[in-house]
Amino acid sequence: MSDVTLHHGAEHAAEPHAHAHHHPFLQHHFEDLGQQHEASTLGMWMFLATEILFFGGFFLAYTVYRNMYPEAWAAGAHHQNWMVGTINTIVLIGSSLSMALAVYGAQTAKRKFTTLMLVLTLLLGGVFLGVKAYEYSIHIEEGLFPGSHFTYVHHADPSLTRGIELFMVFYFGMTGMHALHMVIGFGLLLYFIRRAWRGDFGEEYYSPIEIMGLYWHFVDIVWIFLFPLLYLIHGGA
Amino acid sequence: MTTTTIDEAPFIEPSTTAKRNYINDEYGVMSWLLTRDHKRIAILYMISVTALFFVGGFFAFMMRLELLTPEGDLFTSDTYNKFFTLHGIVMIFFFLIPAIPAVLGNFILPIMLGAKDLAFPRINLLSWYIYMIGAIFGIYVIVTGGVDTGWTFYTPFSTQYSNTHVFATTMGAFITGFSSILTGLNFIVTVHRMRAPGLTWFRLPLFVWSMYATSVVMLLATPVLAITLALLMIERVLSVGIFDPALGGDPLLYQHLFWFYSHPAVYIMILPGMAVISELVAAFTRKKIFGYKFVAFSSLAIAFLGFLVWAHHMFVAGISVYSALVFSFLTMFVAVPSAIKVFNWTATMYKASVSWQTPMLYVLGFIGLFTIGGVTGLFLAALGVDVHVHDSYFVVAHFHYIMVGGTVMAYLGGIHYWWPKITGRMYPEWWARLSALLVFVGFNLTFFPQFLVGYVGMPRRYHAYAPEFQVLNVLSTAGATVLAAGYLLPMIYLAWSLKFGRRAGVNPWGAVGLEWATSSPPPKENFHETPVVTWDAYDYPAFLKAMKETQNV
Numbered sequence: 001m002s003d004v005t006l007h008h009g010a011e012h013a014a015e016p017h018a019h020a021h022h023h024p025f026l027q028h029h030f031e032d033l034g035q036q037h038e039a040s041t042l043g044m045w046m047f048l049a050t051e052i053l054f055f056g057g058f059f060l061a062y063t064v065y066r067n068m069y070p071e072a073w074a075a076g077a078h079h080q081n082w083m084v085g086t087i088n089t090i091v092l093i094g095s096s097l098s099m100a101l102a103v104y105g106a107q108t109a110k111r112k113f114t115t116l117m118l119v120l121t122l123l124l125g126g127v128f129l130g131v132k133a134y135e136y137s138i139h140i141e142e143g144l145f146p147g148s149h150f151t152y153v154h155h156a157d158p159s160l161t162r163g164i165e166l167f168m169v170f171y172f173g174m175t176g177m178h179a180l181h182m183v184i185g186f187g188l189l190l191y192f193i194r195r196a197w198r199g200d201f202g203e204e205y206y207s208p209i210e211i212m213g214l215y216w217h218f219v220d221i222v223w224i225f226l227f228p229l230l231y232l233i234h235g236g237a
Numbered sequence: 238m239t240t241t242t243i244d245e246a247p248f249i250e251p252s253t254t255a256k257r258n259y260i261n262d263e264y265g266v267m268s269w270l271l272t273r274d275h276k277r278i279a280i281l282y283m284i285s286v287t288a289l290f291f292v293g294g295f296f297a298f299m300m301r302l303e304l305l306t307p308e309g310d311l312f313t314s315d316t317y318n319k320f321f322t323l324h325g326i327v328m329i330f331f332f333l334i335p336a337i338p339a340v341l342g343n344f345i346l347p348i349m350l351g352a353k354d355l356a357f358p359r360i361n362l363l364s365w366y367i368y369m370i371g372a373i374f375g376i377y378v379i380v381t382g383g384v385d386t387g388w389t390f391y392t393p394f395s396t397q398y399s400n401t402h403v404f405a406t407t408m409g410a411f412i413t414g415f416s417s418i419l420t421g422l423n424f425i426v427t428v429h430r431m432r433a434p435g436l437t438w439f440r441l442p443l444f445v446w447s448m449y450a451t452s453v454v455m456l457l458a459t460p461v462l463a464i465t466l467a468l469l470m471i472e473r474v475l476s477v478g479i480f481d482p483a484l485g486g487d488p489l490l491y492q493h494l495f496w497f498y499s500h501p502a503v504y505i506m507i508l509p510g511m512a513v514i515s516e517l518v519a520a521f522t523r524k525k526i527f528g529y530k531f532v533a534f535s536s537l538a539i540a541f542l543g544f545l546v547w548a549h550h551m552f553v554a555g556i557s558v559y560s561a562l563v564f565s566f567l568t569m570f571v572a573v574p575s576a577i578k579v580f581n582w583t584a585t586m587y588k589a590s591v592s593w594q595t596p597m598l599y600v601l602g603f604i605g606l607f608t609i610g611g612v613t614g615l616f617l618a619a620l621g622v623d624v625h626v627h628d629s630y631f632v633v634a635h636f637h638y639i640m641v642g643g644t645v646m647a648y649l650g651g652i653h654y655w656w657p658k659i660t661g662r663m664y665p666e667w668w669a670r671l672s673a674l675l676v677f678v679g680f681n682l683t684f685f686p687q688f689l690v691g692y693v694g695m696p697r698r699y700h701a702y703a704p705e706f707q708v709l710n711v712l713s714t715a716g717a718t719v720l721a722a723g724y725l726l727p728m729i730y731l732a733w734s735l736k737f738g739r740r741a742g743v744n745p746w747g748a749v750g751l752e753w754a755t756s757s758p759p760p761k762e763n764f765h766e767t768p769v770v771t772w773d774a775y776d777y778p779a780f781l782k783a784m785k786e787t788q789n790v
Contacts, residue, residue: 028762029353029354029355031767039430040356040357042425042430043426046426046456047422049456049457050422050457050459051460053458053460053461054460054463056461056464057464058464060494061479061490064490065487068485068487069485147476148475162484165478166477166478166486169477169479173468
């Protein structure tokens with residue numbers, strides 16, 4: 001932080017609004033917007049590191065059981081509709097594009113464009129979750145929800161039934177955790193749509209949108225791993 | 238080497254201390270509950286972890302009472318199972334992990350960096366609320382009948398067989414984990430982005446290095462515990478076989494995942510202790526820490542190696558002999574950076590004019606007890622010895638030497654050392670020395686006999702035992718009583734000192750560091766002007782000269 005400009009007038013800095021010459025969104029404990037931007041960006045990257053390890057536990061357990069029960073895993077993947085999954089993947093990648101455009105809009109102070117792109121991101125995310133809910137309802141109808149509701153029997157080889165249930169545990173667990181992250185993303189999007197419409201962002205101050213973008217892209221990348229693991233390997237129905 | 242003595246320390250008279258500080262800046266309960274000031278959040282944490290420390294201590298004391306006699310006469314075995322489980326859960330998740338980072342780290346770290354606050358003050362407050370929600374789950378479990386799985390929640394017992402509050406307990410641990418993730422995240426970003434001008438990485442106090450290493454472990458290990466406990470809760474609620482072998486699961490996978498967090502968690506607990514000890518050694522020997530860079534990098538080495546040793550908890554669980562060999566070797570490797578620290582602290586004390594105030598007594602306690610705990614850890618890393626003493630009191634004694642002899646000693650030493658900074662008052666030295674002595678004697682009397690009784694075969698986690706073990710168990714219970722007195726005493730005299738303690742100046746110890754360059758207690762913004770650092774860590778003459786200059790200005 002060698003380029004930080006020193007500010008020595010902080011004796012009465014109890015309130016951020018005490019400095020008229022400061023940017024209204026500069027928090028009192030930062031020297032300038034550059035420092036604030038660097039801190040918040042690094043914070044989000046650190047958070048994503050935590051998230052990688054969080055999902056990593058799931059991926060590890062998935063891998064272990066995939067090795068233990070390869071046939072059951074293949075049979076489980078057959079219950080996924082890869083067409084629907086592909087469409088949903090495209091929808092989600094589209095939402096990443098609109099999110100990236102929203103960041104560009106915020107950086108170039110295009111208020112209406114930014115808001116529009118954030119709304120589009122929200123809508124595409126909503127489509128994704130809607131499709132996901134439709135897929136869940138089909139699995140539940142087929143008796144594939146693990147636990148006491150699991151009524152499915154694999155007739156070709158009943159010994160695979162237990163393994164398929166385990167596959168479905170990971171299917172619901174991993175996609176459910178992914179969906180939860182999207183719902184959290186919706187809350188953030190709604191908040192930032194309001195702020196973008198209000199005109200909070202511009203060339204000087206856009207880090208919240210950029211950080212929102214980092215989060216959203218991360219959630220997309222998780223799906224990019226989930227989709228082949230759960231739908232494509234040995235899949236095709 | 239410096240020749241400055243404690244008498245030359247720049248004592249600041251009470252009249253010159255700031256009238257407005259973080260404590261009297263605002264009044265009212267809400268000004269504390271909604272604060273974003275890292276110092277006030279540290280106080281909130283201090284109150285919470287202290288309360289839970291005594292809850293965990295209560296269970297320990299009940300266990301020692303039961304173990305006074307060989308027969309299981311005071312409690313049923315079920316009750317005893319709940320006591321050792323709750324003792325472990327409360328002490329690990331609600332005391333040891335947050336204690337030093339969230340209390341001392343929260344208070345001191347931003348000041349050491351010359352920052353006005355942590356990078357994310359609101360997230361800091363959020364972490365305390367998350368901790369409290371987790372703690373409420375813990376308290377709920379305690380008052381509604383407890384949990385009996387052991388703090389490790391081994392499956393399938395925890396998912397299929399136990400009839401106690403496993404779900405609520407794991408939920409509490411799951412939630413509390415996020416508070417330590419957020420604290421670690423905040424510390425990392427603060428260290429990277431909020432250092433005062435001139436404060437380069439190699440001018441940082443070793444406290445900051447060690448806390449940084451702790452934060453990395455918190456950030457990367459805790460989410461694995463979260464997902465592990467989430468899988469456990471899914472298995473328990475849905476009765477599916479993620480870990481239950483009867484339903485096709487793999488119980489060893491649970492142990493791998495659990496220890497992938499819980500062994501690094503040992504370093505989440507001990508690295509902050511080492512952070513405190515480095516500061517205390519420098520302050521009371523009035524010297525630069527010998528081999529500063531070695532001590533700094535050894536913290537990072539411990540954090541890194543700590544991730545590679547988890548399966549040493551599973552040597553008798555049926556893992557392959559070859560992987561056990563590798564884990565055994567790597568475990569011994571962790572001893573190297575730990576030993577570097579111990580040697581360097583000792584070398585710092587060599588030929589120094591050491592002053593024997595209370596914090597330094599805790600340093601001596603820490604170094605001795607941590608060394609015993611560490612060396613017995615090497616015994617346990619050796620495969621043959623581990624098979625012999627696994628699940629015996631030898632293991633119990635080993636990790637209590639690290640956790641209680643190490644971390645708790647360091648925490649108490651740190652509390653005494655920074656007490657004048659936190660409260661603006663000195664604690665009563667004589668009483669504090671007495672309690673440090675009680676803690677040391679009580680600790681050794683409690684846990685040294687457990688090495689012996691474990692080595693000759695007393696298993697852990699039973700409420701009854703063979704009569705030939707009684708003498709050592711009686712000694713242990715007697716020690717626990719002394720230890721309890723040693724822990725209760727500071728509660729009384731520290732509370733007393735809040736009103737009646739001698740007022741502390743800016744720098745009552747004549748120590749080096751930015752926290753000793755601001756008033757006691759510090760103002761809300763920590764410094765009236767952003768300090769510019771021109772001295773290396775622990776460079777006494779340069780620091781004192783810089784202080785003299787700022788006072789003349």
